Amino acid sequence: MGGQDDAQAALDPRRCAFFFDVDGTLAEIQPRPELVFVPPAILAALGRLQARGIPLAVISGRRLVDLDRLFAPLRLPAAGVHGAERRDAAGRQQRLPVDRAALERVRAELAQACAGHPDLYLENKDVAFALHYRLAPQLEETARRLAEDFARRHADLLTLQPGKCVFELKPRGASKGEVIRDFMDSSPFAGHRPVFVGDDLTDEAGFAAVNELGGHSIKVGPGPTAAVQRLDSVAAVGRWLGELLRALGEPPPLSFTQQTEGPP
């Protein structure tokens, strides 16, 4: 634990650029994707860090349009769909080139394949597809087989990305590690020490990237990881954000104060 404590103590927020995964990191996992919300105290903390000029971005499997809804009124630099969509700090958007007509054919084929399994939830992200089995855990193997089959037959377009109760088909070349590297080459991130906080398998590429760049990686929750520090929960991420604000001489949002200091 001493190593982790030292690593955390060494984090001077003025010298860092922060990258955050969303589901399971800044927001609690929910039974369905559309039920997710970012706790107000976390939104407030991100807003204050951004207002202080600390470079930060969210790096998510979700689409940019969904991220803007989740983080409103903030409009953060962001990568969506595991890095396939990007918006830099100046608001410029970029997308990995994809064959939309071919992806539409895949979507239709997947929808047909899932029609026999109404308890599987197929999330359509335009350039990626997520097969969710959270509400039907008995269908895990069915979802895995379907996703593996599609990934094999459409390997020119899509790559398999397993996650929490989900098998995703993401565009070839989409990687959280690559997108963090790209952000680190651009203003206002360049010259800072990258810190990435995430919870899931897709985040391991991000942990590897920041480790290689001499940065700091933080895994939320249990499970094997390349990250060098661990936080227990979304609430712990919230308290950690509060510590960053304290280091900047700002009071943490009220609910973090209550969580960290306990009853009066």
Ligand SMILES: O=P(O)(O)OC[C@H]1O[C@H](O[C@H]2O[C@H](CO)[C@@H](O)[C@H](O)[C@H]2O)[C@H](O)[C@@H](O)[C@@H]1O
């Ligand atoms: O990279 P992230 O920001 O963590 O996004 C990963 C995926 O998150 C969502 O699915 C996950 O969260 C859902 C809501 O809590 C949960 O129901 C599901 O089981 C999880 O897999 C989202 O729906 C995906 O599109 C994201 O790629």
